[in-house]
Amino acid sequence: MSSEVRTYRVVTRGEFQNLTEAxxxxxxxxxxxxxxxxxxxxxxxTLSYDAELRPFTIRCAVVQAADRSDQEAADTGALVALELLDGLGLEHQRLRTTATCLDDIKVKRRK
Incomplete structure (x- = not known):
């Protein structure tokens, strides 16, 4: 097993559902x-939302062994999002998650 790691930025988007007045x-x-x-x-x-209180975004950092798949990073981020929402007692719907590996991003330098 490789000792190298890959770092991901995982974004889970969804909508709040059945919020109580409290x-x-x-x-x-x-x-x-x-x-x-x-x-x-x-x-x-990190949970983000606006005054509409419908859509929300959860941003998560995932560091994992380089031999694990990008999908595993997305799944880990989705689990973090679910734990955060459940911990706050917030119902949700329409969850979708994307993961971007920072090691794959190429930075164009200005000349």
């Missing part, structure tokens, strides 16, 4: 802490 009030009170422009990729996941 949940809506709490999410609105914390809105400035969950701004998409402030979101970072963390191991525990």
């Amino acid at each position: 949940q809506r009030e709490k999410l609105r009170a914390e809105l400035d802490q969950h701004d998409l422009l402030m979101a970072d990729y963390t191991e525990a996941g």
Whole structure:
């Protein structure tokens, strides 16, 4: 097994579902802490949403052995998102996850 690792940025998008009025009030009170422009990729996941309280995004950083597949990174990120949502007691629907390996990104340098 290779000792090399690959680092992924995983994004899970979805929609809140069946929010109670208390949940809506709490999410609105914390809105400035969950701004998409402030979101970072963390191991525990970072939840972002807007005042509409319908769509949300969870950004997650996944580091795994290089011999594991990109799909495994996406699956790990999706599990992190589910744990975060479940931990907050937030119902959801229409989850979709994408994973991008930072090691595969080529940076074009300006000349």
